[in-house]
Amino acid sequence: MELLPLWLCLGFHLLTVEWRTRSGVAAAACQRCCQLVDGVADCREQNLASVPSDLPPHAQTLILDANPLKTLWNHSLQLYPRLESLSLRSCHLERVGRDAFQGQARLRSLALPDNALSESYRETAAAFHSLRALRRLDLSGNSLTEDMAALMLQNLSSLESVSLARNTIMRLDDSVFEGLGHLQELDLQRNYIFEIEGGAFEGLAGLRHLNLAYNHLPCIVDFSLTRLRSLNASYNDLEWFLASAGAAAFELEVLDLSHNRLLFFPLLPRSSKLHTLLLRDNSMGFYGDLYNASSPKEMVAQFLLVDGNVTNVTTVNLWEEFDFSDLADLRFLDLSQNQFQYLPDGFLRKMPSLSHLNLNRNCLGTLRIGEHEPPGALLELDLSQNQLSELHVAPGAPGCLRSLRSFNLSSNQLLGVPAGLFADAGNITTVDMSHNQISLCPQPAGVDGGGGPPSCVDLRNVASLRSLSLEGCRLGALQDCSFQGTALTHLDLSGNWGVLNGSTAPLRNIAPTLQVLSLRDVGLSASFTELDFSGFGKLRDLDLSGNALTSFPRFRGSLALQTLDLRRNSLTALPQGAVSGQLTTSLRTIYLSQNPYDCCRVEGWAALQRLHTISDLAMVTCNLSSKVYRVVDLPRGTPQDCKWERVNMDLLYLVLILPSCLTLLVACTITFFTFKKPLLQVIKSRCHWSSIY
Ligand SMILES: *[C@@H]1O[C@H](CO)[C@@H](O)[C@H](O)[C@H]1NC(C)=O
Ligand SMILES: *[C@@H]1O[C@H](CO)[C@@H](O)[C@H](O)[C@H]1NC(C)=O
Ligand SMILES: *[C@@H]1O[C@H](CO)[C@@H](O)[C@H](O)[C@H]1NC(C)=O
Ligand SMILES: *[C@@H]1O[C@H](CO)[C@@H](O)[C@H](O)[C@H]1NC(C)=O
Ligand SMILES: *[C@@H]1O[C@H](CO)[C@@H](O)[C@H](O)[C@H]1NC(C)=O
Ligand SMILES: *[C@@H]1O[C@H](CO)[C@@H](O)[C@H](O)[C@H]1NC(C)=O
Ligand SMILES: *[C@@H]1O[C@H](CO)[C@@H](O)[C@H](O)[C@H]1NC(C)=O
Ligand SMILES: *[C@@H]1O[C@H](CO)[C@@H](O)[C@H](O)[C@H]1NC(C)=O
Ligand SMILES: *[C@@H]1O[C@H](CO)[C@@H](O)[C@H](O)[C@H]1NC(C)=O
Ligand SMILES: *[C@@H]1O[C@H](CO)[C@@H](O)[C@H](O)[C@H]1NC(C)=O
Numbered sequence: 001m002e003l004l005p006l007w008l009c010l011g012f013h014l015l016t017v018e019w020r021t022r023s024g025v026a027a028a029a030c031q032r033c034c035q036l037v038d039g040v041a042d043c044r045e046q047n048l049a050s051v052p053s054d055l056p057p058h059a060q061t062l063i064l065d066a067n068p069l070k071t072l073w074n075h076s077l078q079l080y081p082r083l084e085s086l087s088l089r090s091c092h093l094e095r096v097g098r099d100a101f102q103g104q105a106r107l108r109s110l111a112l113p114d115n116a117l118s119e120s121y122r123e124t125a126a127a128f129h130s131l132r133a134l135r136r137l138d139l140s141g142n143s144l145t146e147d148m149a150a151l152m153l154q155n156l157s158s159l160e161s162v163s164l165a166r167n168t169i170m171r172l173d174d175s176v177f178e179g180l181g182h183l184q185e186l187d188l189q190r191n192y193i194f195e196i197e198g199g200a201f202e203g204l205a206g207l208r209h210l211n212l213a214y215n216h217l218p219c220i221v222d223f224s225l226t227r228l229r230s231l232n233a234s235y236n237d238l239e240w241f242l243a244s245a246g247a248a249a250f251e252l253e254v255l256d257l258s259h260n261r262l263l264f265f266p267l268l269p270r271s272s273k274l275h276t277l278l279l280r281d282n283s284m285g286f287y288g289d290l291y292n293a294s295s296p297k298e299m300v301a302q303f304l305l306v307d308g309n310v311t312n313v314t315t316v317n318l319w320e321e322f323d324f325s326d327l328a329d330l331r332f333l334d335l336s337q338n339q340f341q342y343l344p345d346g347f348l349r350k351m352p353s354l355s356h357l358n359l360n361r362n363c364l365g366t367l368r369i370g371e372h373e374p375p376g377a378l379l380e381l382d383l384s385q386n387q388l389s390e391l392h393v394a395p396g397a398p399g400c401l402r403s404l405r406s407f408n409l410s411s412n413q414l415l416g417v418p419a420g421l422f423a424d425a426g427n428i429t430t431v432d433m434s435h436n437q438i439s440l441c442p443q444p445a446g447v448d449g450g451g452g453p454p455s456c457v458d459l460r461n462v463a464s465l466r467s468l469s470l471e472g473c474r475l476g477a478l479q480d481c482s483f484q485g486t487a488l489t490h491l492d493l494s495g496n497w498g499v500l501n502g503s504t505a506p507l508r509n510i511a512p513t514l515q516v517l518s519l520r521d522v523g524l525s526a527s528f529t530e531l532d533f534s535g536f537g538k539l540r541d542l543d544l545s546g547n548a549l550t551s552f553p554r555f556r557g558s559l560a561l562q563t564l565d566l567r568r569n570s571l572t573a574l575p576q577g578a579v580s581g582q583l584t585t586s587l588r589t590i591y592l593s594q595n596p597y598d599c600c601r602v603e604g605w606a607a608l609q610r611l612h613t614i615s616d617l618a619m620v621t622c623n624l625s626s627k628v629y630r631v632v633d634l635p636r637g638t639p640q641d642c643k644w645e646r647v648n649m650d651l652l653y654l655v656l657i658l659p660s661c662l663t664l665l666v667a668c669t670i671t672f673f674t675f676k677k678p679l680l681q682v683i684k685s686r687c688h689w690s691s692i693y
Helices: 003-029 121-128 146-153 318-324 505-510 577-583 605-611 643-674 676-692
Strands: 035-037 040-042 061-063 085-087 109-111 136-138 161-163 185-187 209-211 219-223 230-232 240-243 254-256 276-278 300-307 310-317 332-334 356-358 366-369 380-382 390-393 406-408 430-432 467-469 490-492 516-518 541-543 563-565 589-591 621-624 627-630
Touching: 121 146, 219 300
Parallel strands: 040 061, 061 085, 085 109, 109 136, 136 161, 161 185, 185 209, 209 230, 219 240, 230 254, 254 276, 276 332, 332 356, 356 380, 366 390, 380 406, 406 430, 430 467, 467 490, 490 516, 516 541, 541 563, 563 589
Antiparallel strands: 035 040, 300 310, 621 627
């Protein structure tokens, strides 16, 4: 019986000792702290000065990123002959030993970005020669010039993907990528390339994706890489893009020429599979009207091609070339931030598959759609920030926008839209008409402009519509049935002064479905105290900022409200328990700043803060005798009668009264001593007199 506890104690002691030594062993292995999972050794940021030698020999992936290796020594990888992937990002590598990769016959992926391999590039290039199976090589961010790059890539014929991004390459000639017949992907972005010689990519029969973004290319002429699927030449100085004129079939699917200086629509291959064409932020326009021609057929451009001492003049008929370009598969066309004043007739007809057209920030004055070119596949049309004053939809093309889901007409000069436009677009869900001077149908009796076309936008019975922005449209007071027959979930009426004229009645039709409502700067005033959102059962986001509300809106019934914005109003008190109690269930975020709160009436804020997130709490201020205090700085637990204010006021009174009192006291004392005798006599006589009594 006595032995048992001893045995238990011993057992326990032994266990703890064993546990301790085990953890000691673990710590020793963890000095390298490489995480080993399924053949992957991850040794990132371990301050290693060399390749660790105690990793499992069957490791297939070795990640040594962000260790200060400086040099990859000869044979330092020979312990790991099964490596397939090696990553040495940001290792301050200047030198890679000639024999560093010897025996690495299986290595398929080698990542060396952000090192200093330009330092001893010859030895590094020699080291690469033993990598017979290499498929992916990342040399980005190594300050390599074109000559260094050429040397490093020499004879690496197995390569499929190469990144030379963020280096200092300036020109490309036919020697740089010689012998890389299997290369499919080449990333040259963020170099200083200003010239690409004719045959530079000629040997790259397998090239599919070429990225030349962020370089200094002035033009791409005679583009003839027929096998290429995607070309990214964004952020260059391109003034021209000209595909070779032959009838060769191009595989091109994605062409990104955005952020360049193109003046004309690019002259694209006559046969291609182009589905995405990105031309954002150029200076393009159609110039038919400059030539005063009924059609722009006479537009001609002459190119001077200088090659050595030979100068060739090529004449190109711009419109014909555009007419010849194959845009039949085009689905996504981004023409935003250009100078288009009009789209020529037949423009959309060439793109029967177009689903997204972005014309944001151009100079369009009128737009005609429909007649011979119903863009029946169009899902998204962005015409925002133009100067559109007229929109024509051919009368003979009902439902020509039948697939359209999103239509952005924001920031134009529209006074209305063609009658029935939205009714015909049977799939439309999102309309942005903000910042146009429109009015909604039905207009109040007597406002209608007589016999002319209806000058109001009719949104009634557009059953598919879900999201509508009418911000800053100078809408008059809404009639009660403007949104009848719709099931709007998102509505923005901000910046329309007086749009609600004292009640939420115009929103009654959509109250059951509305989820997000913005009523910023609409002039809801003090007389509108009983703002009643009781029927808005699904409303979760309400913006009432920038009005003149003097009291909290009323929320009754089951309300889903999560966010409430009451900034820039005329609230003087925080909501009392009863009001805030209604909101407790769902409300998460509330904005309350920039209201002239009375410091004596903010006592509820601590409780309020416990219930909801007051996102702008630090900016909520209140006034007390024309001073402004931050509510967070007020003493906590202020009782109902604003005691701390009284304390302050008492102090103030004391300070004001004290000098007067002192003066009076001094005066009294002087008087007392001056008239001491008579006074005493008086008292005496009085006393005398009283004593008689
Ligand atoms: C690697 O070995 C070669 C000789 O094979 C030698 O010239 C070179 O300096 C060595 N490099 C490093 C980094 O040790
Ligand atoms: C590259 O390969 C060619 C022929 O396959 C050979 O003549 C040349 O010496 C090789 N270059 C290097 C640097 O290994
Ligand atoms: C082209 O490259 C730029 C810069 O890397 C990138 O922002 C853009 O998304 C690329 N374009 C395409 C179509 O991938
Ligand atoms: C354009 O040409 C037509 C004749 O084709 C002529 O009547 C008109 O005045 C010209 N307009 C301008 C602006 O030159
Ligand atoms: C110039 O034009 C001739 C004849 O069309 C053609 O053979 C030659 O290759 C062209 N040269 C250049 C630099 O485009
Ligand atoms: C111009 O090119 C021709 C061959 O096309 C050559 O014979 C001649 O030397 C060149 N002239 C100059 C000045 O380079
Ligand atoms: C419409 O375009 C404007 C300006 O480009 C943009 O701010 C707004 O978010 C767009 N509206 C929609 C619904 O996408
Ligand atoms: C919605 O779009 C589809 C596809 O374009 C079309 O077939 C359908 O008729 C459209 N629905 C309405 C109500 O217009
Ligand atoms: C606004 O409401 C008042 C009554 O509440 C009504 O007399 C007036 O006509 C309304 N104004 C408009 C423009 O509907
Ligand atoms: C509160 O102070 C602000 C800023 O000094 C002033 O504009 C506002 O009229 C004051 N409000 C009250 C109720 O004193």
